[in-house]
Amino acid sequence: MARSDRGRLERGVTVWFTGLPSSGKTTISQGLRHRLSVAGLAVESLDGDVVRAHLTRDLGYSREDRDENVLRVGFVAELLSRHGVVVLCSLVSPYRAARDDVRARHQGRFFEVYVSTPPEVCAQRDVKGLYARARAGQVTGMTGVDDPYEPPLAPELEVPAHLQTLEESVESVWNALHS
C-alpha cells in the first residue's frame, strides 16, 4: 500500500460496519476515525446510538423499524460521502436487503465491513449489558439471541475481531481502504 494512494478516501466513501451487538464495530470505527483525522481527512461518525437520538428516535427494533433506521442513516451517509467525507457508520443493521439498498444508492462509494465476532464472544463481552438482559428475559427481539442477523455475502472486508488486537483490526480496515 502506498501512503499516497488515498483517492477513494479523498473523494468520499461510506464505511459501513455491520455485525452483532458487542462485536466491536464502534470501537474499531473510533480507532479508524482517529487515524483518518490525523491523516487530515474529512471524517464523520454515524453511530447507531447517536443517530437514534437525533434522526430516528421514533423507531423501535421491529424489522420494519430497523430497516427504516438503516435507510435513514444510509441517506445521510450518501449525502456526506458525495461531498468528500469519509463516513463511518456503525450499526448492527441485521438485514441484508436494507444494507444492499443503501449500497445501491451509493454508486460505488460504499465499503462494507463485516465484523464477524461470533455470538458467544459477543455475549461474553456484552458491552452494554444487553445479552445479560436478554438471558434474563428483560429484552426481546435482540439480534443474535432471538432476532436474526444476516451476514453480508460479499463484504469489502471481513474483520474477525475476536482473533485480533484492536490495533490489528483498525489496521486491516485502513489498509483495505487504501488498496
Added chain:
Amino acid sequence: MARSDRGRLERGVTVWFTGLPSSGKTTISQGLRHRLSVAGLAVESLDGDVVRAHLTRDLGYSREDRDENVLRVGFVAELLSRHGVVVLCSLVSPYRAARDDVRARHQGRFFEVYVSTPPEVCAQRDVKGLYARARAGQVTGMTGVDDPYEPPLAPELEVPAHLQTLEESVESVWNALHS
C-alpha cells in the same frame, strides 16, 4: 461585495428558507443553487418534499411532527455544512422555536432567509393546489390558512418575493451571503 469574498460559503453554511406554502422558497433556492454550482461551490438541497420521501416519511403535519421534521433536516444540514457544503433548506418550518433550535446547533453557520410573500399572494400562486384544497375543506392544518406561521424576528435576510423578479430575489440572497 467583492467577488472573492466567499469565505462563508467555502467554510460551509446552512441557508434556511422559511415562509408560507407557495411563497417562493424552493424556486429561489433552486436559482441560488444553480448560481452556487456555477461558482464551483459544494452545494446540496434539502427540500421539504424530497426530505419527507427519505428522512421523515413517518411524519405528518401536527405541530409535533412539523417540529421533528425541522429538527431532522437541521441535524443533517449541520453535518453537511460542517464539512464545507452550502446546504439549501427550503421548508415551511412554521414554528420559531424549532428554527431557533436548529440555528443554535449550527454555531454560526446558519443563515435564515424569510420569504415574506403575503398569504393572499401565496394563495393566488398556489403552486401545489393546496390553498384550493384547503378552501374546499379537503385539507386541514394548512399553514397560513388554519395553522399558524410564526415569522422570524431577526432573519439574516427578508425576501419580499412578491415585489421582485425571481432574478432579483436570487441576487439579494447571493449578495447577502457574500457580505
